[in-house]
Amino acid sequence: MNDLPFSTLPLPDRDASAEPAQESGVIDPGCGTSVPESSGNSGDRANEPRTEEPSSTELLSANAKHILGEMLGIGTGWAGTEGEGDCIGPYRLCEMLGAGGFGNVWRAEQTQPIRREVALKIIKLGMDTMQVLGRFEQERQALASMDHPSIASMLDAGAGPGGRPYFAMELVRGTPITQWCQEHSASLHQRLQVFQQVCQAVQHAHQKGIIHRDLKPSNILVTEIDGQPVPKVIDFGIAKAIHTDSPHEHTLLTQADQVLGTPRFMSPEQIEGSAAVDTRSDIYSLGVVLYKLLTGVPPFDPRLSAGELKRLVQKCSPPRPSTQIRRRPAADTPALAMLADDYSNDLDWITMRALERDPARRYQTAAELAGDIQRFLNSEPVVARPPSLGYVARRWIKRNRRSFAAACFVLLSMVAGTGVALWQAQAARLARRSAERETELARAAEKQAHGARREAQHTATFLLALLDRISLEASQGRNAEALKAALASSDHDILELEAGPELRIQLLDKIQGIYSTIGEIKLAIPLAALKAREIAALQGATSAEAFAAELSHLKMVVNFGARATAPALLEDLRKRVENAKGRDNKLWMDVQRELSRAWMKLDIPDKALAAAEELMDETRRQKLTPQNSLGNEIALAAALEFAGRYDEALSLLETARRHTTDPGHFSRIDERVLFLLQRQGDFKRGAELARASLADLKKKPDTQARDIISLLFLLAELESRNDEHGSAISHSEEALEIARAQLSGSAPASLLHYKDVFQALLNISEYESEAGNFGDALPHADEAFRLARKVNNDQMITRSLQGLCDIHQAAGKLDEACDFLRQIHDRILDSGANLREGEKALSEICNIRRQQNRPEEALKLGMELWTEIRRRPEASEDVIHLGSMARIILASYDALKKARPETPAPQELAEWKNAVAAAAAAK
Secondary structure: OOOOOHHHOOOOOOOHHHOOOOOOOOOOOOOEOOOOOOOOOOOOHHHOOOOOOOOHHHHHHHHHHHHHHHHHOOOOOOOOOOOOOOEEOOEEEEEEEEEOOOEEEEEEEEOOOOOEEEEEEEEOOOOOOHHHHHHHHHHHHHHHOOOOOOEOOEEEEEEOOOOOEEEEEEOEOOEEHHHHHHHOOOOHHHHHHHHHHHHHHHHHHHHOOEEOOOOOHHHEEEEEEOOEEEEEEOOOOOOEEOOOOOOOOHHHOOOOOOOOOOHHHOOHHHHOOOOOOOHHHHHHHHHHHHHHHHHOOOOOOOOOOHHHHHHHHHHOOOOOHHHHHHHOOOOOOHHHHHHHHHOOHHHHHHHHHHOOOOHHHOOOOHHHHHHHHHHHHOOOOOOOOOOOHHHHHHHHHHHOHHHHHHHHHHHHHHHHHHHHHHHHHHHHHHHHHHHHHHHHHHHHHHHHHHHHHHHHHHHHHHHHHHHHHHHHHHHOOOOHHHHHHHHHHHHHHHHOOOOOHHHHHHHHHHHHHHHHHOOOHHHHHHHHHHHHHHHHHHHOOOOHHHHHHHHHHHHHHHHHOOHHHHHHHHHHHHHHHHHHHOOOOHHHHHHHHHHHHHHHHOOOHHHHHHHHHHHHHHHHHOOOOHHHHHHHHHHHHHHHHHOOOHHHHHHHHHHHHHHOOOHHHHHHHHHHHHHHHHHHOOHHHHHHHHHHHHHHHHHOOOOOHHHHHHHHHHHHHHHHHOOOHHHHHHHHHHHHHHHHHHHHHOOOOOHHHHHHHHHHHHHHHHHHHHOOOHHHHHHHHHHHHHHHHHHOOHHHHHHHHHHHHHHHHHOOOHHHHHHHHHHHHHHHHHHOOOHHHHHHHHHHHHHHHHHOOOHHHHHHHHHHHHHHHHHOHHHHHOHHHHHHHHHHHHHHHHHHHHHOOOOOOOOOHHHHHHHHHHHHHHO
16 A cells, blocks of 8 residues: 555644744844854745835836846846855855845955955845835945944945845854853853943944844854954844934835744834834843843743743743842853852843833833943942942942941041940940840741741642642643643742752652653753752762762763763762762662763763673672672673674673573563664564563563563564564554553553553554555554644654654655654754754755755755754764764765865865764774
8 A cells, every 4th residue: 555645645733832932033144154043034025024015116117127137138147046156246155154034145255446255145036026125225224324343334235237236244253142151151240241332232223223123142243353352233134213314215114013033032012013112122132132141041931932932021021030040050051150159139130120021111222221231340339220228338338348448447446435435334235235136036037937937838738739730640641731831930939949958859859750751851850950969968968869869860861961971970970979988889880880871872882881891890899699780781781782792792691591580580681682682683583582572471460561562562673673564563553452452441541551552653654664555654653643742742743753754755755754854853952852863853854855966955954953063062072973963964065066066165174074083083
């Protein structure tokens, strides 16, 4: 049944509730080397400004100009599909920097009358409508009217041979302001000084009658001039003129009721599409940038959908920056951890005033915001904070420490002589009264503290019961997205309860468990780290409980987090365990075993094997019993298997099976043997062993259904790899029947039951596809996708999309397969899950495009992939993954070079080659 008409297959709709807030409406890329965030091409025309219809005279003039150009032969050398090496006026195009809704931005070289590099923006072919020309002219006029060192300047303007306008701008080579601060570990004062320059640039634009309307870190690039940071504001592509001198210049104004910009940096009135957008909307965006500079995250969760984000921005105020900093683990944000000591509540007042929902309550100008930043830097009272006598006095003292000390000394000298006698006379009475007051205050404070503790404990107890209920709902697969949203909006309130360390640890454990149950492991990792620190503070840093909690956190990092950082953290933990308790304990061996597994996850077999062998040496030295050493032997077998030493691994497992007397250990060993045979490629022997194990398992009266399902899954996989597709499908259908019976028979159904049904459906679709029965494979894959959507589990949805991709790819429907891979990539990127998997999806699209003989698209995807990788701070440490991705990009470049020998070498070429070499050296 492989004759299914794939052209009629609908792609599954993406879950609207899981969609992220769109980064851009109609936005042209700025004139810098960093392309603004998500300036997608699709749908841009629909969002362009609506202007009045052009007059017949204007249309006639435009048509006449076009016809005249055709008659004179103008444009025969430049048909609008410009490419590298083409010349536009005095500029030679070198490299495309980005493409927006109506214009392309190129890095270009000017040779006459002077030699320099510029950013050249050219209107797109077919976009020369009156509206687009109006907006293009708007940006040109906006830039031409401004002259500020922190605004990218316009150098030239003109029209190409075909009449399409262009303008040349200063080429800004810099990095986004937040990235610059992170890379340079900028201090609090450095961050504020750079931000203050941005405010001054925005004030200049406002004075020229221009609202930027898309202020965000990627549109604020920081360069260094003479060793000093200089920010540059770029991309006035959707700027709005505040006023205009001519009634005929309405095309320069962006129309009302259009949401243009980046939603998570928009003011409430802008995201609503209100006509009341004015300069104060830019003040709100500056507040969002300041918030991110102080905390490392935006005010609202970036994973929210567009609708949720709009609702929150319009109805809710974000948590104070100081609250956000306290919530984030210092280990995850070392640069921000350094800011904490210098942080002042004055910055909360400044930031929250800039983020006021009501424009009338914000700073009214960027200059006012810059002024308050300067007052903070000068230790003066800030306008945003309601003044009090004590506050003003404290700021004056901080600003004039020497003068205050001198005044105190003089004053004390003057009153010393007369004061001593009076003091001696009053000393006893004052001391008695003071003691009485202190006693009364202490009693009142103790009573108040006791009441607060009782209230907090009652609240925490109630929350624990509530979280138990939520855990039950999560385990049954009910509305995971709603649970995640509820926790995300309230977990900081829960964690700030003064409920005592024991209850606090219980709360952390509950929330972490819920996140894990609904598949949001990425969100559970920081909670596990915080729980480990709480346990260390309560039980002692060298207690077994603290070490075990830290190891639990690191296991999550190895599985789902920045695993490249895990080996160093595990080695540090092992050293501390050894110093505190020696090697003669289970905890040391648990850490060592996890270290070997971490190296395997990073695809470094030599280090994984070395760690496992050291573990086994210690096992032999301590002469552990076979029962106690089994886990270590299995770890060594896994490392040997990973290193390709299959015979040694199999011999070790067979020896372990002979020595153990616990029947419960047999299944663990047999399962490892099956995986080993599968990895070794001995699928026939593995299938025979699996069938024998399955027969034994079915004879046992106390066998659990899930154990049979798991073994059926493994048997079917081995049979499929041995080209026994009929048997693989049959055993998968048997597993599906048992799983469905478990699902319908459980009350209530658990998420595990749903996952068993889901896995069986995916397996059947895979094996049918391998047999060439694409028509039978697709319905099972579709059912798996619908089930994943019903449960609303991100991991299941992603896996079902991968299954659909595999079927289409096997059927030769490569464009459809790429569509599914792009959905996988976008979901992972939006959810903040293991970004390596998202990068792998993008690299697979790259491979497919190369397979389709479309090397130019493949290289473009490769450039996108490399940009994403470089945005991850931990990527440089993950040399194996970095090398594998670079190898794919290099293959795309080589294919394009072969097809088009004139293709210039990308600037990143040396980086790719170095990454491949580093990966080879690491292996």
